[in-house]
Amino acid sequence: LLPARSAAALREDIDVLVVLPSNNSYLFSIARVEPAIEYALRRLRSDPGPYAGFAFNVRYENSGCGNEALFSVVDRSCGAKPDLILGPVCEYAAAQVVRLASHWDIPVLSAGALASGFSDKHREYSHLTRVAPSYLKMAETFSEMFKRFGWKDALLVFDDDKEERNCYFALEGVHGVLLAHDKIDVLDLHSRAYRVDAEEVIKHFYDSEVIIMCAGADIIRDIMLAAHRRRLTNGSKIFFNIELFNSSSYGNGSWWRGDKYDAEAKLAYAALNTVTLLRSVKAEFENFSIEVKKSTQKAGIYNHDDGENVNMFVEGFHDALLLYALALHEVMKNGFSKKDGAQITHRMWNRTFEGIAGQVSIDSNGDRNGDFSVMAMTDQEAGTFEVVMNYFGVNRTIQMLPGFNRERFTLKDRHRNTFPEHPNQSSG
Amino acid sequence: LLPARSAAALREDIDVLVVLPSNNSYLFSIARVEPAIEYALRRLRSDPGPYAGFAFNVRYENSGCGNEALFSVVDRSCGAKPDLILGPVCEYAAAQVVRLASHWDIPVLSAGALASGFSDKHREYSHLTRVAPSYLKMAETFSEMFKRFGWKDALLVFDDDKEERNCYFALEGVHGVLLAHDKIDVLDLHSRAYRVDAEEVIKHFYDSEVIIMCAGADIIRDIMLAAHRRRLTNGSKIFFNIELFNSSSYGNGSWWRGDKYDAEAKLAYAALNTVTLLRSVKAEFENFSIEVKKSTQKAGIYNHDDGENVNMFVEGFHDALLLYALALHEVMKNGFSKKDGAQITHRMWNRTFEGIAGQVSIDSNGDRNGDFSVMAMTDQEAGTFEVVMNYFGVNRTIQMLPGFNRERFTLKDRHRNTFPEHPNQSSG
Numbered sequence: 031l032l033p034a035r036s037a038a039a040l041r042e043d044i045d046v047l048v049v050l051p052s053n054n055s056y057l058f059s060i061a062r063v064e065p066a067i068e069y070a071l072r073r074l075r076s077d078p079g080p081y082a083g084f085a086f087n088v089r090y091e092n093s094g095c096g097n098e099a100l101f102s103v104v105d106r107s108c109g110a111k112p113d114l115i116l117g118p119v120c121e122y123a124a125a126q127v128v129r130l131a132s133h134w135d136i137p138v139l140s141a142g143a144l145a146s147g148f149s150d151k152h153r154e155y156s157h158l159t160r161v162a163p164s165y166l167k168m169a170e171t172f173s174e175m176f177k178r179f180g181w182k183d184a185l186l187v188f189d190d191d192k193e194e195r196n197c198y199f200a201l202e203g204v205h206g207v208l209l210a211h212d213k214i215d216v217l218d219l220h221s222r223a224y225r226v227d228a229e230e231v232i233k234h235f236y237d238s239e240v241i242i243m244c245a246g247a248d249i250i251r252d253i254m255l256a257a258h259r260r261r262l263t264n265g266s267k268i269f270f271n272i273e274l275f276n277s278s279s280y281g282n283g284s285w286w287r288g289d290k291y292d293a294e295a296k297l298a299y300a301a302l303n304t305v306t307l308l309r310s311v312k313a314e315f316e317n318f319s320i321e322v323k324k325s326t327q328k329a330g331i332y333n334h335d336d337g338e339n340v341n342m343f344v345e346g347f348h349d350a351l352l353l354y355a356l357a358l359h360e361v362m363k364n365g366f367s368k369k370d371g372a373q374i375t376h377r378m379w380n381r382t383f384e385g386i387a388g389q390v391s392i393d394s395n396g397d398r399n400g401d402f403s404v405m406a407m408t409d410q411e412a413g414t415f416e417v418v419m420n421y422f423g424v425n426r427t428i429q430m431l432p433g434f435n436r437e438r439f440t441l442k443d444r445h446r447n448t449f450p451e452h453p454n455q456s457s458g
Numbered sequence: 459l460l461p462a463r464s465a466a467a468l469r470e471d472i473d474v475l476v477v478l479p480s481n482n483s484y485l486f487s488i489a490r491v492e493p494a495i496e497y498a499l500r501r502l503r504s505d506p507g508p509y510a511g512f513a514f515n516v517r518y519e520n521s522g523c524g525n526e527a528l529f530s531v532v533d534r535s536c537g538a539k540p541d542l543i544l545g546p547v548c549e550y551a552a553a554q555v556v557r558l559a560s561h562w563d564i565p566v567l568s569a570g571a572l573a574s575g576f577s578d579k580h581r582e583y584s585h586l587t588r589v590a591p592s593y594l595k596m597a598e599t600f601s602e603m604f605k606r607f608g609w610k611d612a613l614l615v616f617d618d619d620k621e622e623r624n625c626y627f628a629l630e631g632v633h634g635v636l637l638a639h640d641k642i643d644v645l646d647l648h649s650r651a652y653r654v655d656a657e658e659v660i661k662h663f664y665d666s667e668v669i670i671m672c673a674g675a676d677i678i679r680d681i682m683l684a685a686h687r688r689r690l691t692n693g694s695k696i697f698f699n700i701e702l703f704n705s706s707s708y709g710n711g712s713w714w715r716g717d718k719y720d721a722e723a724k725l726a727y728a729a730l731n732t733v734t735l736l737r738s739v740k741a742e743f744e745n746f747s748i749e750v751k752k753s754t755q756k757a758g759i760y761n762h763d764d765g766e767n768v769n770m771f772v773e774g775f776h777d778a779l780l781l782y783a784l785a786l787h788e789v790m791k792n793g794f795s796k797k798d799g800a801q802i803t804h805r806m807w808n809r810t811f812e813g814i815a816g817q818v819s820i821d822s823n824g825d826r827n828g829d830f831s832v833m834a835m836t837d838q839e840a841g842t843f844e845v846v847m848n849y850f851g852v853n854r855t856i857q858m859l860p861g862f863n864r865e866r867f868t869l870k871d872r873h874r875n876t877f878p879e880h881p882n883q884s885s886g
Contacts, residue, residue, distance in 0.1 A: 097557050097561070097582055100557070100558065101558065101561045104532055104558065108535075108536035108537075109536075126528075126554065129525050129528070130528065130529065130532065133525070133529045154525055
């Protein structure tokens, strides 16, 4: 820790503009994220060391999920430009704001802007640092599994809402990563415009070994039921479901509905694996979770879907402030100021720091490395799921857990295909 | 004309921000368009009537063809917002500027922003008026021909440069208009990334009756030569080439190169029709053309490709100022001000006025109706082209000219298909 005098020398007022939706139907609405930012500010203020001298002046502006984001930033920045922008999350909102902020030399930190396009930091997105793992990072989990288990092709099934487009962008990432080595097909459900006919959907499954799906929980269940009825869940295919944002709004992996199909669905889901963010168990995170939940409940927001855990956006914006303070402190020690946005941005890249839920590692391109888990049904009687593998982005390794069962990730019909040179072998 | 006193009462300073590229490789660069705007300003100033009181203060800012456009507008508008924005032309530049201008209640007039997406004026593009015919208007020429000549399907061949994307957007318009009734296939050449193999391209021609192409002149020639060698130019297909912007940079319909293929190309081009903007012959336009060309030559810009005529962008931005002055005068008479952007915008819609090259008709959606010509080879000996049909957008009519030859627009094999119930008829 620095002596008090040195800290005082770094006293600085920092204008922060938080650009997030005011509509609480978004997992990253202002009211949901504000408690996390306030938590981080309290922590920075109480720090006896380098950050004590920073006085953050935070304004919250409604970004909506589209053009309003840019309008908010422009209208609020004409007089005095902010020193830091947090958000937006939605891709179309973020694209416009990040471009302008980069042009103005203002750092942007977001727990969103997860689409692959934002990875190109050489031009319009130069000042963007992503504090939550992007879709490309999630996709690495798949590419490592494809390598390890020898799978060769995949069908990507996604439900594109044509607005936020989370599933579209998520599978765009998977597509980008797998395409180099594997044969990839895609199927867009677009359930807002067309009724999803599960029987029709599974007709596309026959030509692929691995089915990777991103859609709402009910669509996934219909598809798995149809696949089960056509005996596609007997091991000839590997099924994946992607749970986005460690919130169960997307990709809820539960078969249970309390209807007459539950028994069948439980059988079907024995073949379904879910890829999700690795959950943290750090003690400090528990405290953070409790405080954030208290604040959002006080604000009258309660979403029973994500009652169990604080989602990755809330966590990410907390860590964003820590990371910015860390970098700002360093550039100021080196004679630069809060107005040197490019300097501050590059100080945030290629470094690891302690976030609220564990270590946060930002790669040399300014994107957070991601840790993901693969969950599978480990008790077929009870129909319960457990984490069977973890993927650690920082060193690209897969860890097998006790519940892991290799057979489950091995294609049954593959043996046949592997030895086509034995003409006498039965193909039955 | 109004009496002098009334005109004086309407005295008003108007800040105009022109957002166009400074790079003269664009047909609508600042240096190319500025003489047309100056010509219009002189005309308005010398008007003894309603416009005499308007003092236009015009600033020119570099839009580039992408994000710079927005940055220019934001950086230049923070202090005082302009009353009128002219440009941008490039689609990606225009989208960003028009959104922000609409949010700020500032009218935008452009001779570009031709893509179909800008037709939706209900939301983000509410303040956009298009003074040159959009790609959808050009596409009407095709839909009228399809109706009249009974064609049923088309293949759209376009060269997408993935930057300006003029051919992509042009054929997107054709696609949108034809799709309702006809079977449409598309073929993207993307010549920047892949060598165009004309032999491969024409393999896609066999299943379609009408081939509509948008690409550089040399690519069109290669394709027509290949089609001719495979006897596809014998009347079983109708070929179209789209000339964009009444500038020969796109879709130059000439077969001549001075190489050994000229004779063959002349034969091939006997089957090629070119759709282009209808050329004006108004006397005043000649004077305008000469003045504009003098100015651009004085500025050191000379492009022998468009030496013959002033392109539609230059013409459009001239007329844009007239239209704006007309509308502003009216809203001021009605007690509104230059700051009532939505009012001014709606006054410009659904009206006809006299532009520099002829009547300009703006439809009720704020988009200019377009008049187009179809050119065809009328002297096969000399290999020369003439206008054989005109399409008038305002009443959606086709006019046949003396050079028109119905056989040329009739599918040869169609007779066979029309009478499949005659089993004895020879199919030879």
